[in-house]
Amino acid sequence: MKSFNNKIAVVTGGGTGMGRELVLQLAKEGCSVAMCDVIEENMEETFGLVSKESPDVLVTKHICDVSNEDEVIKFKNEVLAEHNTETINLLFNNAGIGGGASFVTGSREEWEKCFSICWYGVYYCSRAFIPHIVSSEEGHVINTSSVNGFWASLGGNPHTSYSAAKFAVKGFSESLIDDFRLNAPHVGVSVVMPGHIGTSIAINTGKILGGERSEEEWEMVKQNMIKLGAPVHNQSIDQIKQMIQERTDSFAETAPTSSSEAAKVILDGVKENKWRILIGDDAKALDEMVRRDPEGAYNINFEGEKREEIE
Numbered sequence: 001m002k003s004f005n006n007k008i009a010v011v012t013g014g015g016t017g018m019g020r021e022l023v024l025q026l027a028k029e030g031c032s033v034a035m036c037d038v039i040e041e042n043m044e045e046t047f048g049l050v051s052k053e054s055p056d057v058l059v060t061k062h063i064c065d066v067s068n069e070d071e072v073i074k075f076k077n078e079v080l081a082e083h084n085t086e087t088i089n090l091l092f093n094n095a096g097i098g099g100g101a102s103f104v105t106g107s108r109e110e111w112e113k114c115f116s117i118c119w120y121g122v123y124y125c126s127r128a129f130i131p132h133i134v135s136s137e138e139g140h141v142i143n144t145s146s147v148n149g150f151w152a153s154l155g156g157n158p159h160t161s162y163s164a165a166k167f168a169v170k171g172f173s174e175s176l177i178d179d180f181r182l183n184a185p186h187v188g189v190s191v192v193m194p195g196h197i198g199t200s201i202a203i204n205t206g207k208i209l210g211g212e213r214s215e216e217e218w219e220m221v222k223q224n225m226i227k228l229g230a231p232v233h234n235q236s237i238d239q240i241k242q243m244i245q246e247r248t249d250s251f252a253e254t255a256p257t258s259s260s261e262a263a264k265v266i267l268d269g270v271k272e273n274k275w276r277i278l279i280g281d282d283a284k285a286l287d288e289m290v291r292r293d294p295e296g297a298y299n300i301n302f303e304g305e306k307r308e309e310i311e
């Protein structure tokens with residue numbers, strides 16, 4: 001797709017981060033947008049920004065939990081009605097949260113919540129919207145996976161639900177390449193694999209998952225940090241909590257790539273019809289490392305250095 005002008009796009013998770021930036025940048029290029037989110041105040045903020053920047057472009061907002069198929073079908077019906085259309089050109093399956101870290105010690109509820117949003121969200125939205133993309137003249141489906149869609153680690157920290165879901169998103173997207181070539185050659189597909197991007201995902205994940213870790217779970221967090229070589233033996237649980245909170249708060253500030261840069265990379269990739277869109281030098285370096293030495297892939301940390309605890 002060479003231009004987004006006069007097209008219609010659906011963006012899931014438009015409330016903050018890359019979703020918000022996709023909404024803003026698409027509208028700037030004259031593309032009508034329907035966005036959804038579960039955090040209403042964030043979506044209202046995006047709506048305020050886009051209405052100011054692109055007042056002449058139709059942008060609609062919809063409360064929808066993408067992990068609930070009934071809500072996704074309602075969202076689709078609202079989009080078709082409010083945009084007065086039967087066809088959609090672009091679907092950005094962007095909504096996601098973190099979580100579901102350990103399969104062994106973590107909560108099953110959290111594991112399934114993360115998997116439902118990150119995988120079933122993509123699946124239900126694809127089921128709902130792809131028929132309307134196939135019936136358009138020109139379409140593209142963009143699924144956001146992660147570096148955790150090809151490397152199931154956080155440099156030693158387990159990330160089991162998120163990684164399982166992101167591998168599924170990558171596999172599904174790649175399998176659509178042949179499917180579209182054969183059955184809908186006017187539709188393209190891209191899988192997006194961002195590295196560390198400056199967004200509110202850590203804060204939003206906390207809001208969406210809710211709940212507080214028990215003292216026992218915090219003790220386990222501390223023990224895992226020690227196993228990974230962190231010098232926290234003498235830290236109290238309160239100090240550990242503070243450290244994790246500081247990391248959550250600084251997630252956006254310490255990122256090498258901003259969400260607006262990331263959205264630009266995604267949109268440029270779609271225009272070039274790239275099926276794989278890596279975002280950031282960190283993502284590119286990890287991709288190369290995993291391909292160069294697949295057997296050693298789980299012996300490295302996020303910086304690509306050999307992990308000390310397995311020396």
Ligand SMILES: NC(=O)c1ccc[n+]([C@@H]2O[C@H](COP(=O)([O-])OP(=O)(O)OC[C@H]3O[C@@H](n4cnc5c(N)ncnc54)[C@H](O)[C@@H]3O)[C@@H](O)[C@H]2O)c1
Nearest residue numbers: 013015016017018065066095096146196197199200201204
């Ligand atoms: N930020 C990163 O470093 C990074 C890295 C790799 C992949 N990703 C992926 O990029 C995508 C966008 O994340 P982001 O970093 O911009 O985070 P973000 O939290 O800023 O944006 C995600 C949006 O999705 C919304 N959302 C969450 N659950 C939802 C649900 N059930 N239904 C509808 N909306 C929901 C959130 O409210 C939020 O507005 C996610 O799929 C994420 O997994 C992010």
